[in-house]
Structure formats: C-alpha cells, structure tokens
Amino acid sequence: MTSTDSTDSIDSTSGATGADAGSGAEDVASLTRRVEAWIADDPDAFSRNELTAVLQTIRSEDETVREAxxxxxxxxxxxxxxxxxxxxRGAMQAGPNRMNRAVILRAAAGLAAYLVDSLGEQDAQPDHKHGLLHRHEPAAPARPKIVVGYDARHNSHTYALDSAAVFTAAGLDVVLLPSALPTPVLAFAVxxxxxxxxxxxxxxxxxPADNGYKVYLGGRAVTGSGQGAQIVPPFDALIAAKIAAAPPAVQxxxxxxxxxxxxxxxxxxxxxxxxxxxxxTAPRDLSIVVTPLHGVGGAVVDHVLRAAGYQDVFLVPEQADPDPAFPTVAFPNPEEPGAIDLSLAYAQTLGADLVIANDPDADRCAVAVKDHRAEQDFATNSGGDTGxxxxxxxxxxxxxxALLGELVASRETSGLLASSIVSSRLLGRIAAAHGLDHASTLTGFKWISRVDGLVFxxxxxxxxxxxxxxxxxxxxxxAALLMVQLADRLKAQGRTLVxxxxxxxxxxxxxxxxxxxARFTDLAQIPLTMQRLRTSPPASLAGSAVIETVDLSDGVDxxxxTDGLRLVAEDGSRVIVRPSGTxxxxxxxxxVIVPVASDASVDEVTEARHTAAGRLQAIRADMSSALGISPA
Structure with missing residues (x-):
C-alpha cells in the first residue's frame, strides 16, 4: 500500500516527559481531531463504527493496547x-490511507470531473431529487460513457455501486456489468x-484484506493504440488532481x-x-485441470474450453466458486509457493495432461506440466506435495x-511483439527469427498494450x-485457450510443451x-534497499564480471x-531490480543464457538447463547478499 506524506502527520513518542510530553499530548489530540473529522464526513456506518472503536481503544489504561x-x-x-x-489498491479499513467507501466516492468524483472537463460538458441542469443532470437538446458533445466492473472480493460490489451512483450524478452515461466478472471482460467492454x-x-x-480500483481510458478520452488500456502518465496525475479537489465523501x-x-x-x-x-484443426484430446483460485474466472474458463471442444475439463472443486476469504491458499497468486499444489495433486491423481491456474480476476494465467526433468530433480525429495x-x-x-510468442509470430507476417524490460530477452530473438519487430516497455500492461502494431x-x-x-x-x-490448444496439437505429435x-x-x-x-512490512525499507544497491552494486554475477550497471531512473533505451537498476555480466547474465508496483x-x-547447438540431443539440452540453473542459484546468492535479504 502506498501513500502520500501528510503535512500534519503524527509522530508522538510514548513515555516522553516535560516539553516532549506536552508535544506528544498535542499530537494525540490533533490525531483525534482528524479522526473525528473523518468520522463526521464518512457516509458509511460500518467505517464510522470501526474508527470510533479504535478511538476508544487509545484511551485504554493498558499502555500496550493504547500504543498499538x-x-x-x-x-x-x-x-x-x-x-x-x-x-x-490497499487494505480495506476506515481512514484516508485505506480502501473504503469514502475513498472510493472521492475517487469516482475525481474521475468523473476529469472526464467531464476533458471531453466537454453539455448544457445540463441538476436534478436535486436524484442528483442527476438533465440534458437539453442539442446534446453535443455526447455524455462521457463509462463501464464499471467488479470481482467477488469483499465490498467490490458496494464500491462498484457507489461509483455508478457518483458517475450518474455527475452526468455520465454509466453501464454497470451485471455480476462479478473477470477483469478481461471489463477491458473488452470498454x-x-x-x-x-x-x-x-x-x-x-x-x-484477502485488500481491494483495488483500476481505471481504463478509451473512446474519445484516448485514441490510437492505447485506446481501452489502463492509464499511464499524465492521465494518472490529472485524475489524481481532480480527486484531491473533490469534496468530503459525505458531500x-x-x-x-x-x-x-x-x-x-x-x-x-x-x-x-x-x-x-x-x-x-486441433484434435481436442487433452485432459485439463483448471483452478480459478477462488476467483471469478472458473465458470468463464470452463465455458471457453468446453465451447472449443474440450470436454475433459476438471474444475478444482475446493477452489471453483468465488470466495473472498481465499480459504485454501496463503496468497491467491499462482506465482506464490503452494498456490497450485491442490491442482497439481488432482492432476496427478486424474492423470491429466495440463493444469491451468488463473488469478482471482483471471487476467493472469499459469500453466503447469509434467516434466521428466522435474521428476528427476525431485526424485530424492521425501517431502513436499504430490505434484x-x-x-x-x-x-x-x-x-x-515464449511459447505464445512463437505461436503468434508463426502466424503473422507483420506486426510487433512486446514484452516488459524485466521479461526474458528470448521474445526479441523469436520476433527477429520471424521477421517481426520487438519492443521492450516499462513494467506493466498499461505500457505493453499500447505499443503500436502490437500482435502479442x-x-x-x-x-x-x-x-x-x-x-x-x-x-x-x-491465453489459457491458446496454451490448451498448443498442448493438444503437441500431444497428437507425441510431444509436450517441454x-x-x-x-x-x-x-x-x-x-x-x-x-x-523480499516482502517488507516497513515500507520505508524499500527505497533504502534500492539506494543500498545503487551505492554498492555487486561486482560480479555467478563469477562473471558485471560490465554494465544502468540506473533505470535516468531513463534508458x-x-x-523508472525506479530500477539493471546489471549485465560478461557472460550475458542479467539482473533487474525494482520495487513492485502493487x-x-x-x-x-x-x-542467464546458455548456448545450445541447433542439433542438440535431449540429454544435451538437459545438461544446458542444469548449467543454467546452477548459475541462477549463484546469482540468487549474490543478489541476496547485495540486498541484505533472504533468498527464500
């Protein structure tokens, strides 16, 4: 969760005496006044009661409870x-530095104001009964049109309804999606x-405790290749300024x-x-285990695969229905260790060919396969899960x-492949081999998706x-459909994705x-960690001398x-370090890149993979030491 610094932030110290004690008392009093003012302007009874209870706790006689x-x-x-x-994006609690109805109402008001101001305002009169703007003919230009979607997390539907109510009152043409649906459906609808x-x-x-609010611009607001993509600068700052100028939520x-x-x-x-x-032409002979990780993608993915002719689809029952508590996973992210263990266990039991895992809003896709090399690597492992x-x-x-890039590139005669600067350099080589262009972008699909001529x-x-x-x-x-079909065609040839x-x-x-x-509870440690690396970057990576150190905050290529650092070693190994945006x-x-002969045998490719894996482990150790973090 990120926040701006407040000019009236509180920094009292418990146990102070004399003048310091007086200052501390004033700080608590000032904080109390700001909390009480927020409560008075918060239209949500639950949030008001939540903050009122915390205010009562600061009067506790128990010092530990009071200070907490x-x-x-x-x-x-x-x-x-x-x-x-x-x-x-942030934790759902009351207060300005959290996700709650008051914050959402002001965000919606700011976005509406930006759209009205940037797209032109029609002749309108307010309807004081319903908070609506009645339009008079001729109605030109057309009212700004906005689509609102939501997932199945706690409060998502409420935040969506609040947004629709604010947008409508501001005179926008508002379309609310009918139920909790995947993010790609909202992006499509725009x-x-x-x-x-x-x-x-x-x-x-x-x-589970978090929620968020993504904004896309399209139509008349953004034209060209970025139409319908998530916002980039300067739109974020322009909208943020309108949010800052919005009235208190209750107003x-x-x-x-x-x-x-x-x-x-x-x-x-x-x-x-x-x-x-x-x-x-795909054979439709594939057994697939699918998990939406308690998110909103399960029914949609199941429908897409079955409509494409795949009937042997097993939806993990414990994770099939939306559940905002995400009870079977520590983090509802397929990348997190253990998140797809249940799917892998089912795949092994059922003899499946492929596992597809989506994150809760189904804009990401993970793929798991049976790899004989992994079986060899884990042969001596007596613990862990079945998969x-x-x-x-x-x-x-x-x-x-890379697999999807090769698939798309093989079908295209023109266009461009794009990937973020932290992604593998392999896609660039694939593009060149097919006579296509390649672009590297900043991290985030808001940049990738607006590249001119993009085909993948x-x-x-x-x-x-x-x-x-x-x-x-x-x-x-x-992406899941294309990966299923690729695996299906390969299976018909007696081959696999591996x-x-x-x-x-x-x-x-x-x-x-x-x-x-490394995950931080103290957010102040993130910039300090980045600064430590800039000041003392490693001189080598896995024994290969670092020949290029580039501070991405200077703007390159x-x-x-952007806040980041790129290190390139003499053997071609590369490390990019950056704070997460979410x-x-x-x-x-x-x-790491290891040369492989064009006619290399399976054993030779396997040996190259072991060599590369060893280098990666050594680089992990080097970077852990440089950053002062655990490599786990």
Whole structure:
C-alpha cells in the first residue's frame, strides 16, 4: 500500500516527559481531531463504527493496547491512498490511507470531473431529487460513457455501486456489468461499447484484506493504440488532481438510479471473441485441470474450453466458486509457493495432461506440466506435495510468454511483439527469427498494450495479451485457450510443451529466468534497499564480471524513467531490480543464457538447463547478499 506524506502527520513518542510530553499530548489530540473529522464526513456506518472503536481503544489504561491503537491510527491517517497508473489498491479499513467507501466516492468524483472537463460538458441542469443532470437538446458533445466492473472480493460490489451512483450524478452515461466478472471482460467492454472510460473494482492477486480500483481510458478520452488500456502518465496525475479537489465523501452527489445494467450480450460477445481464437484443426484430446483460485474466472474458463471442444475439463472443486476469504491458499497468486499444489495433486491423481491456474480476476494465467526433468530433480525429495514429487512443475511466465510468442509470430507476417524490460530477452530473438519487430516497455500492461502494431505482448508475471484488437490488456482466459490448444496439437505429435521449449532453446539458446523477492512490512525499507544497491552494486554475477550497471531512473533505451537498476555480466547474465508496483516487495529478475547447438540431443539440452540453473542459484546468492535479504 502506498501513500502520500501528510503535512500534519503524527509522530508522538510514548513515555516522553516535560516539553516532549506536552508535544506528544498535542499530537494525540490533533490525531483525534482528524479522526473525528473523518468520522463526521464518512457516509458509511460500518467505517464510522470501526474508527470510533479504535478511538476508544487509545484511551485504554493498558499502555500496550493504547500504543498499538495509536500506531494503527497514525498509519491510517499518515496520508491519502495514492492514485496512480495502477489506480488505487490497499487494505480495506476506515481512514484516508485505506480502501473504503469514502475513498472510493472521492475517487469516482475525481474521475468523473476529469472526464467531464476533458471531453466537454453539455448544457445540463441538476436534478436535486436524484442528483442527476438533465440534458437539453442539442446534446453535443455526447455524455462521457463509462463501464464499471467488479470481482467477488469483499465490498467490490458496494464500491462498484457507489461509483455508478457518483458517475450518474455527475452526468455520465454509466453501464454497470451485471455480476462479478473477470477483469478481461471489463477491458473488452470498454472497447466493445466504445466507452470513454472503464473502472474495475479488484485487487487481482493481492491478499484477502485488500481491494483495488483500476481505471481504463478509451473512446474519445484516448485514441490510437492505447485506446481501452489502463492509464499511464499524465492521465494518472490529472485524475489524481481532480480527486484531491473533490469534496468530503459525505458531500459527493450520488444518484439513486439512472445507470444501466449490462445485459448478457456483453459477456456473450466476449466469449465469442475468445472462441474465435480456437483452432478448428486441433484434435481436442487433452485432459485439463483448471483452478480459478477462488476467483471469478472458473465458470468463464470452463465455458471457453468446453465451447472449443474440450470436454475433459476438471474444475478444482475446493477452489471453483468465488470466495473472498481465499480459504485454501496463503496468497491467491499462482506465482506464490503452494498456490497450485491442490491442482497439481488432482492432476496427478486424474492423470491429466495440463493444469491451468488463473488469478482471482483471471487476467493472469499459469500453466503447469509434467516434466521428466522435474521428476528427476525431485526424485530424492521425501517431502513436499504430490505434484512436484511426481514431476509436475509450473512453467515460468517467461516460458509461457515464449511459447505464445512463437505461436503468434508463426502466424503473422507483420506486426510487433512486446514484452516488459524485466521479461526474458528470448521474445526479441523469436520476433527477429520471424521477421517481426520487438519492443521492450516499462513494467506493466498499461505500457505493453499500447505499443503500436502490437500482435502479442507479455510480462513475466503471468500476463499475456494474445488478441490486442479485442482486449487491450492481459487476458488469462484467451491465453489459457491458446496454451490448451498448443498442448493438444503437441500431444497428437507425441510431444509436450517441454519439447517445444527445448526447440526454442536449440533455435535461440537456452534462456532461463527466475525471481528473487523480499516482502517488507516497513515500507520505508524499500527505497533504502534500492539506494543500498545503487551505492554498492555487486561486482560480479555467478563469477562473471558485471560490465554494465544502468540506473533505470535516468531513463534508458528511449523509455521513461523508472525506479530500477539493471546489471549485465560478461557472460550475458542479467539482473533487474525494482520495487513492485502493487505489493510491498523489492523484486530481482534474473536471467542467464546458455548456448545450445541447433542439433542438440535431449540429454544435451538437459545438461544446458542444469548449467543454467546452477548459475541462477549463484546469482540468487549474490543478489541476496547485495540486498541484505533472504533468498527464500
């Protein structure tokens, strides 16, 4: 969770005496006044009661309880939840530095004000009864149109309804999706309905206590290749300024009615568009285990696969239905250790060919396969879950990106492949081999999806855009269909996705990637960690001298500045370090390249993989030492 610094933040110290004690008392009094003012302006009774209870706790006679409550309030009121290119994301609690109805109401008011101001305001008069704006003919230009979607997390539907009410009161033409649906459906709807903007209420793969607010611009608000994509600068700052100027939440006008609920035709149109990607020549002989990880993608993915002719689809029952508590996983992110263990166990028991795992809003797609090399690697492992012991492993996002990139590139005669700067360099080689261009972008699909001429884009964090003309964002559902069909065709040839990866290694060299990350509870440690690395970067990576150290905050390769550092070693190994944009983490993206002969045998490719894996382990150790973090 990120926040702006507040000029009136509290920094009292318990146990102070004399003048310090007086200052501390004033700080507590000031904090109390700000909390009470927030309560008075908060339209949500639950949030008001929550803060009132915490205020009562700071009067506790138990010093430990009292100080814990004070620290809680200081954090909640240390600033405002910051609106950026990722929209809003944070823990659902009361206060300005949290996700709650008051914050959502002001965010919606700010976004509405931006759209009205930037697209032109019609002749309008307010309806004081319903908070509506009545239009007078001629109505030109048309009212800004916005689509609102939501997932199944706690409060998502409430936040979506609040947004629709605020947008309607501001005079926007508002379409609310009819139920909790995947993020790609909202991204599709923005373009399909020619909307000027879209809002998706979701925290994607964050922990259960979080929620978020993604903003897309399209229609007349953004034209060209970025139409229908998530916002980038300067739009985030322009919208943030309008949010800052919005009145207190209790004063934000809200309509009681006036928005429309989308019918089933929007979802049907999305399903038809994804279904059109299906290859009619595929054998349809594949057994698939699917998990939505308690999110909203299960029914949609199941429908897409069955409509494409795949009937042997097993939806993991414990995780099939939306559940905002995400009870079977520690973190609802397929990348997190253990998240797909249940799916792997079912796959082994059922003798499945493939595992597909989506994150809770289904914009990401993970793929797991049975790999004889993994079976060998885990042969001496007496612990762990059934899947890995039997040779199942999840493909890295770069591996799936390479497979999809090769698939799309083989079908295209023109266009461009794009990937983020932290993703593998393999996609660039694939593009060149097919006579296509390649672009590296800053991290995030808001950058990848707006590249001119895009025919395929991906980022290593399991995000893939296989049909940019339809969905200008990552889409875990369409990616799942293409991966299923690729595995299906390979199976008919007596081959697997692992064999296809070996083919790419023979053609372009073995590119092996991994990630090292550290999660922080003290957010101040993130910039300190980055500064420590800038000051004292490692001199070598796995014994190979570092020959290039680039501070990405200076802006490189024609890209805007971003907080990060790139290290390249003499043997071609590369490390990029950056803070996560959505989680309290510092991430290190590692890549090694090992030459492989074009006619290399399976054993020779296997040996190259072992060599690459050894280098990655050594680089992990080097970076852990440089950053002062645990390599776990």
């Amino acid at each position: 409550a004070l620290e809680d309030l200081r954090d909640r009121f240390s600033g405002s939840l910051q609106f950026g290119t990722a929209g809003l 373009r399909h309905l020619d909307a000027d903007a879209g809002v998706m209420v979701t925290a994607s793969h964050n922990p 934000v006008p809200r309509a009681e009615e006036g928005w429309s609920i989308a019918g089933p035709e929007v979802l049907t149109a999305y399903l038809d568009a994804v279904g059109a990607l299906a290859d009619d 890995p012991r039997e040779g199942w492993r999840m493909l890295h996002g770069d591996e799936v990106g 884009g991906y980022e290593e964090a399991l995000g893939y855009c296989v049909d940019p003309g339809t969905v200008r964002d990552k889409d875990g559902i369409s 064999d296809a990866l070996d083919d790419l290694a023979r053609a372009h060299g073995l590119h092996l990637t991994d990630q090292l990350s 024609g890209l805007p500045p 989680e309290p983490k510092v991430k290190c993206y590692l890549e």
